[in-house]
Amino acid sequence: MMKKALVAIVAVLFASEYLPAQDPSFRPAEQSSSSRRRTTPAQTNSTEAAPAPTRDDSSVAASRIMSMQSLDDVRPLMIGDRISLKIVEDPEKVLSLDVQDSGDIQAPYIGLVKAAGRTCKQVAVSMKSKLEEQYFQRATVIIALEKAVRSKFGPNMVPDDMGYVTIYGQVGRQGKYELAPEEELTVSQAILRAGGFTQFAKTKKVKVIRKRPGQNSITYEINLHDVMTKGRLEKDILIRPNDVIIVDEKLINF
Structure with a gap:
């Protein structure tokens, strides 16, 4: 009986020496921080901001x-x-x-x-x-x-009272152009917006037809040749919403 007890004690002592993992106080050696980073590349510091991908804005x-x-x-x-x-x-x-x-x-x-x-x-x-x-x-x-352009109308809004100027004749692009309320646009600037004069434009007598509520329309003749080549800015008038600009073709003598 004593012999069996002695064998059991020896077995326990042997296990405690060669099986350290069974010891509750045992802790395996930790890897160094550099080694841990190499073996677990997927682990990152969650507080560190990842660089934003580059792109063409x-x-x-x-x-x-x-x-x-x-x-x-x-x-x-x-x-x-x-x-x-x-x-x-x-x-x-x-x-x-x-x-x-x-x-x-x-x-x-x-x-x-x-x-x-x-x-x-x-x-x-x-x-x-x-x-x-x-x-x-x-x-x-x-x-x-x-x-969107920044304006008093808001970044994505077109005002309900947006006006227009219509340009006909010898310009790059005939058509109807927006004229925002309180926008100051002269006749020469409107012509530039329409692509400028064509080769045979009658620049010395550009007509501006202005409608007047309850009255007959009034027609102005503007010498834009002097405005654009001689700097006679006093001849360049401001246009109003619903004005019509007509650029006639000049006569060519052969």
Whole structure:
């Protein structure tokens, strides 16, 4: 009996020496911090901000749209707006373009394109047609508003009382142009917004027809030749909403 008890005690002492993991006070040696980082690369410091991925900020607005059918066809673009533009078939990066004081954007391949007063979709459709005439068999043009002009009307609003000036005749682009309330726009500036005079424009007698409620219309003749070449700014009058500007063709004697 005593012999069996002695054997049991020896067995316990042997186990305590060679099986340390069974000792409640045993703690395995910890790896060094550098070793731990190497063996567990997925562990990161949650309080450390990860670096933001680099990207071209100008491409954000247009890159989210994949079809011309999805383009905005409600809000007309305004002078001072910034748009992002991409041609899907062109590998170049998305462009960030401002609507210039003339109302145009400087589009790739085709140059100046009227933007003010048109929606993103209307500008894109116009560009698509011109690009397919000369440069692409098929062109998919994506245009999106990147930054709206800051105005008293709000970043994404067009005032209800927005007026217009209509320009006919020998200018780059005949048409109807927005005239915001209290906007001071002269006749010469309106002509520049319409793309300037053509080669045969009668610049010395530009007509401005002004409608007057309850009265007959009044017609002014403005010598824009003197305004633009001689600096006679006193001859350049301010236009009003609903004015009509007519630039006649000058007579050429052969």
